[in-house]
Amino acid sequence: MAELAIFIDSTGDLDTELRKKYDIGYCTMGLSFKGKEIPASLDWDHGYNPHQLYDVMREGEKIFTSQVTRQEFIAKFEPELKAGKDVLYISCSSGLSKSVDLARIVSKELLEQYPERKIAVVDSLITGYAQGDMAIRARRMFEDGKNLDEIVEWLEANKLRFHQWAAVENLNYLKRAGRVKASSAFFGNLFGVKPILISDIHGNNLAVKKVKGRKPSLLEIVNSTIASAEDIENQTIYIAHSDDLEGAEFCKEELLKRAKPKHVHIGILGPIIGGSTGPGTIAIYCFGKEVTEGE
Amino acid sequence: MKTLDGRTYEAMIVNGFKDLKTHYETVNELNVFPVPDGDTGTNICATLEGGVKAMKRANKAVLGDVVAKCSEGMLLGARGNSGVITSQFFAGIAYALQGLTKATVRQFASALKNGTAVAYKAVPTPVEGTILTVAREGTDYVIDHINEIKDFETLFKTLLEQMKISLDRTPDLLPVLKEAGVIDSGGAGLLYTIEGMCKEIMGEEVTDTIFNGPSSNIDLNEPEAFNEDSKLDYGYCTEFILQLLRSKGDPAKVNLQDFIDEFSKIGDSIVAIKQNSIIKIHVHTKEPWKVIQYAQQYGEFVTFKMENMTIQHNEKLLKEMPIEGKGVKVSSDIKPEPLKHSKIQVIAVAPSPEIGKLFKDLGVAGIITGGQTMNPSAQDFVDKLDYVNADDVIIFPNNSNVIMTAEQAAGMYTKSKVHVMHSKSVVEAYSAMKMADIAGASVEENIQIMEEQMKSVVSMQISKSIRDSKNNGMTIRKNDFIGIMGGKIVSHDRTIMKAVQKMVKNVPNMDEKSIITVFYGKNATEKMKVDLKKLLERLCPMMDIYEIDGGQPVYHFTIAFE
The missing domain is CATH 3.40.50.10170 (Rossmann fold)
Known part of the structure; x- marks a missing residue:
């Protein structure tokens, strides 16, 4: 071979x-x-x-x-x-x-x-x-x-069993880059409201939820990761951030309080993804149940 | 007088309106809070005015028709809780006199009693020591002594006397009145109305006064002469009539809204009227030259009047000006074209154009400018419901005194399903709209999200006391800054920052909050803004702070904790 x-x-x-x-x-x-x-x-x-x-x-x-x-x-x-x-x-x-x-x-x-x-x-x-x-x-x-x-x-x-749960500061950067699908309710100046983005079955960034406050938005992606992961004990959970190590560490800590993944890897969002989402984004990736329409 | 006919009833209501017009400012001042937002007199006056106008369409020969038209007009014209209760009182009377050409003393007395019953039903949890008590005790007395009452003169004299006694007793029934040292304002408004009606029967003159509509809340308690050290605090009252000129463009194409939009940037209290090729404008601005420059692009001035409102002399001028209060009031016979029909829309009451714009950005389709000292009428809500044109409409009042009016309008409206949220400040609507998904979620889901948000947000407001007062166990001096939270004064201090600091300590579940939004009011100075931000950063180091120039009247700061 x-x-x-x-x-x-x-x-x-x-x-x-x-x-x-x-x-x-x-x-x-x-x-x-x-x-x-x-x-x-x-x-x-x-x-x-x-x-x-x-x-x-x-x-x-x-x-x-x-x-x-x-x-x-x-x-x-x-x-x-x-x-x-x-x-x-x-x-x-x-x-x-x-x-x-x-x-x-x-x-x-x-x-x-x-x-x-x-x-x-x-x-x-x-x-x-x-x-x-x-x-x-x-x-x-x-x-x-x-x-x-x-x-x-x-x-x-x-x-489609690979999940992305991302908390972004706002959708302005993504919108400018034309790389997000969201209803109008996610735009405008939402003062402190953080959109949560998944990758949908068509591979688009889809805004699925609004969470008030930075910390609650990070807890949201941690909990969603645990809910969508399968056999978390045997996989590496990846947490990526765009210039917010503190936020990523917070997610790791909260994740470890709630679940026992085999390993947690903290990394940096690369220049293309980070350049589209803007600073302050935290994304958690896991492997689990298949992503369904409109998740 | 043994029987009452339609013409006399109309004259009585007109006289009741005149009497209250003469005293409405006295009624406005009967305010529990020492802030310049007393508006009960204004509201009841506006309510009566609705009735007076509507009666013109009535068949005067039939009492039943006069009372019915009067009640219709009042129901639509109703502003504020006392206005709503007053309109319901007269609606109850109208219902009892239905179909009658004339009424006997006994028939009218029982109609009064029905008025009280209907007014009570309008309030979910009736409170004694208010306009309701005054109505009930007055009308009950009349019924109890009906055998001694042989004519309408006696009936109204008795009713007036008893209502007066009842009104004087309101502080004994309602501790907040006693503490503040005032009698109930709504009851006082009703009393002046009944007094005017009584005087008509007795043939006594009632002086007529111009009713200024919702009053200006500019504090002119200590007016000063304008001298070399003065500052231009209030700008210029600028009024002009402009002849649009063909040489400067097609007069028919000149859009009045453009004038309003332009002048909103540099002033307020705008009244704008366009009739054919004439435009009439009233605006308060600190930069009148911009007004002139803008207007002259389209025509030339027929008249032009400009006065400095900071000067004492102008206190009178302000009061005599037959205009609406703060905000933009557009006089136009043309109703705006309704929006395309949709499933769900939201209407919100905003106290300033700035907050109106914020709401618009958050997806609110119908903005009603109003709130403190300029409560919208039921008619305003009905008009806006027509405009937003949706299956379901969610309404956000911005003041506890607006909720009943919105509900009254909702009850009268048949073209949409109307949901009135019980929001008592702009902050609740703001907090709810941020999380809503009007286009994407069902009305039930949206209302659930909104109610959750409204429950969790804590709002506080800072204003300045306009007189010595007592409230919530605190002795407040004139010019103290006061912090209001949950409808109560919770802090006061000579300096604004200390009043804020004391109030922040009262925020419940502070450890669950992560966002602070500050709406800077019209009266907030740049220094206050800087100081407040520093203070909040120090008091709440872990929280995100957002600042919005809200431009709201009365309150220097409105602060939301989420």
């Missing part, structure tokens, strides 16, 4: 250490602001650390994001194919980015040049550490002897 190269992209959020540990690569998206274009690096080696990037947003600067380019896909996939590896790309939700469509086109072209090889593209229908978790699980399956087809089959069958 051929070796397997696994890729996510800039919305997959896995930090350097986790990507290294599970041998996961990523296709880079782009960020632009203040007239500059920089790669959306998950290693934060583009000249801005997370705090600096969110400060740019706090100053009111608009951040534009761009999808993975054709050249980037070729630059990442071709060397693996050349080296005799198959490629699995677990993409950002098609509800939020068109990278997955381009990946499919590029893959077809590459396969004409490398007909012996396989490239599988899976639309994760989610982002963040849930997308990253899919890649980690894929790596483990591969190590357990599963082949690419079996892995893809599992991912397709189970991708």
